[in-house]
Amino acid sequence: MNATSKNQNVSFRPALRSESRIIAQLYSTASDGVADYIWTQLTEPGEDILDVGARRYARDDSQFSYKNCTMAELNGEVAGMMVAYPMEDTPQPAPDMDPVLRPYAILEQPGSYYICGVAILPQCRNHGVGSQFIDIAQRDALTRNLMQLSLIVFEHNADAKRLYDRNGFYEIARQPVVPHPLIHHTGDALLMVKEL
Numbered sequence: 001m002n003a004t005s006k007n008q009n010v011s012f013r014p015a016l017r018s019e020s021r022i023i024a025q026l027y028s029t030a031s032d033g034v035a036d037y038i039w040t041q042l043t044e045p046g047e048d049i050l051d052v053g054a055r056r057y058a059r060d061d062s063q064f065s066y067k068n069c070t071m072a073e074l075n076g077e078v079a080g081m082m083v084a085y086p087m088e089d090t091p092q093p094a095p096d097m098d099p100v101l102r103p104y105a106i107l108e109q110p111g112s113y114y115i116c117g118v119a120i121l122p123q124c125r126n127h128g129v130g131s132q133f134i135d136i137a138q139r140d141a142l143t144r145n146l147m148q149l150s151l152i153v154f155e156h157n158a159d160a161k162r163l164y165d166r167n168g169f170y171e172i173a174r175q176p177v178v179p180h181p182l183i184h185h186t187g188d189a190l191l192m193v194k195e196l
Contacts, residue, residue, distance in 0.1 A: 010079065010129055012136060015069035017058055019078075023069050024053025026081040030117030032154055033183040037100060040182070063116070070136055072120070072129050080120035082133040086144055087114040100183070103175035104152055107191040112150035113141030118160075130163045138196055149194040154185035161190070169194045 015023055028035050028050065039049040039056075047055075059065050063085045072080040093105040108114070115137050120129050137149055151169065153160050154177065169192040177189050 009075050010127060010132065011073050012070055012132065013073070015066040015071045015081065017066050019069075019071065020058040020066055021050060021054040022078060023057045023066055023081055023083075024050050026119035026121075027053060027057070027083060027117050030081075030083075030119035032157065032185055033180075034101075034104065035117075037180055037182045068116075070133065072124070072133065074124045074127060074129070078121070079124035079127075080118070080129050080133070082118045082137065083116040084137045084140065085114060085116065086141075086146060087112045087150060100178045100180050103177060103189050106175050107152050107173055107189060109148070109150035109172075109191060109193060111146065112148040112193065113137060113144065113146045115149060115151040131167055134163075134167045134194075138194075141196055147196045149196065151192055153190050153192060155188045155190050156185045164192050167194065 035053060036049055039052040042052045043049060056062065056064050057066050057069070060067060064083070068083055068085040070082045070084070071078060087108055087110055089110040090105075090108050093102050097105060115134070118130060118133050134149070141147070141149055149169070151164065153164060155161065155174070171190045171192050173191040174188040177183065177186055179186055
């Protein structure tokens with residue numbers, strides 16, 4: 001899974017278990033606070049939320065595993081990360097589900113290859129890394145015979161939405177964001193898909 005851009009020395013590779021903490025840091029950024037909200041509820045005594053994220057990404061047997069992460073490097077340094085995996089058929093969220101998380105569960109698209117999060121370090125943006133992550137997700141989806149990519153993006157995250165619009169995604173559903181101090185956006189969360 002190696003690729004190089006035309007103008008920059010960007011390469012892509014599978015993540016390593018030893019990178020679980022940097023994955024957690026990047027996923028915290030990608031989720032715009034949603035991961036932080038979840039992780040605060042899972043902390044053990046003495047842990048900070050990144051400890052929780054690192055512990056979760058160090059697992060082998062979960063969707064939130066380093067095994068579902070692709071790392072980007074620019075000139076030999078980590079430039080970003082993508083978490084993506086097949087979205088299995090999931091039941092509708094229970095009525096008593098945490099109301100802050102319920103909108104995102106409603107927006108899951110069963111049968112798609114789900115781009116759960118993409119984070120690119122600020123100094124590494126505008127080098128085509130985001131578009132190359134999408135290309136990798138597309139290839140991974142096709143190897144699994146999945147004909148659709150899906151993702152959830154906040155409508156007010158203009159940079160991310162512009163990236164996805166430019167790469168052929170379109171909106172098929174939306175849910176209002178339940179405001180919380182840890183979550184960086186209000187307005188709606190959008191389910192966007194791309195047919196392959």
